[in-house]
Amino acid sequence: MIKYRITFADENRSLQVEAGKTVLQTQIDAGLTPDAFCGGKGKCGKCKVVIDGKEVLACQTVIDRDMTVYTGQQKTEQAQILAEGSQAQLAFLPGDLPGDLDNPLLGAVDIGSTSVVAYLMDGKTGELLGTRSALNPQRQFGADVVNRCSYALTNGAEILSGCIRNTINTLFRELARELGRVSEEIVRIVMVGNSCMHHLFLEISTKNLALAPYTPEVTEALELRAADYDLHVHPWAQLWWLPNIGGFVGADTVGCLVASDLDTCEEMTLLVDIGTNGELVLGNRDGIISCSTAAGPAFEGAKITCGMRGSVGAIDHISLENGEFRIHVIGDGEATGICGSGLLDGAACLLKAGKIDETGRMEETCYFTDRVYLNQRDIRELQLAKAAIAAGIQILCQRKGIRPADIQRVLIAGAFGNYLDPASACAIGMLPPELAGKITSVGNAAGEGARMAALNRGQFERSKVLAEKAEFVELALDPDFQDVYVDEMEFPEEYA
Ligand code: FES
16 A cells, blocks of 8 residues: 655644545544535535645545645634623522532533534532633534535444544533543533534434435434443433424524523514524514524635635624725734625625625625635625525514514524624625614523523423424425525615
């Protein structure tokens, strides 16, 4: 077997690799967790590296000689990850805890498609002791849930479950160490994540999640032993998963519901959680309905020519002042790309400036800096993504027999929701323009729901009732969805 020496210059790593492997696979094997939004199919262009002074796609470059590879990854790793919830007061009624520790610890985890957040709490007082986050290492196998489900089906789920379990172990080990404790003192962990993250963590087959109508294999809440899932915690520690609702509307959405008051409030409320998928819940004390929209990972930077995650170097905000674009760059340095909130602002500014019309037609590529721009293809990708969310909202309203204007408040959960400008979301029609002024960000509500369930057994029980109560609408099966989706591709006329 011929082997070559591959050197990753930015990471200061060098290894012998069999000829014929791709550079991307070598990065994965070396534990470098590269971005591979399309799962290595050569379509997304996000796995670019520099070899011999030329930019190439790592997934399409086969190793046939000694190589020095520049990934540029060090700069982009510092992603903004949202851990904070709405800071609601949490009642501490944990119920029986396993083990006989005098000072046990409790954990909660939100596994997002892009990032993972772990929380550590005092098992005697309920106090939040620390929060830590990391990028989800599964992103090297695809940015969106369908790509990851397919990867698991083709190559086995162990690699995906193994890497996420390792990340969670690392987060808890570091959190405990900072407090002079050890993760083996954790006696309960409550987890949330969308149905795909749930199945991949638990190594449940994703066969039915990879194809319409995307039915999860398991929806009920689970009470398991953490030790059975390779978690380095107390040997008797409990592992609880909040229930899934249906489709990709999973335990993370149930976590959002636990942390909000949708099931008891009078006001008609829309809860929006936009990540690589968009989960929508509409309702009040008289009933709750939910759906998942294939918003796609455009808001995470995939499929957008200069797109990138919300990390250092990303343009995250754009405004139009006296006909000039004003940009804000995360980290205040040079702009290297544009993230989801910047994309929304950019499109809203281009609409206001008359540089795109209501059909999305653009006369020319528009530059925000010398190297960061939006072109016609990017605007089309944005239209697909925003239309998926807007159409989901329309269908939920139809099912409820209300108009979007009847929605009294909008809660936006998740990192993207936290950073986006609601005015831009309304200007491009991702959210109905009539909802401008009713929008509040609730931070990482999914993680907060997991934390509440860890601290209060009653909240875990409540999660089961909420999941039962929330009706699931599979948009792919709705006869009106396709027409509404096509209509929602256009931008609102008042801005165009
Ligand atoms: S183009 Fe290489 S991972 Fe998408």
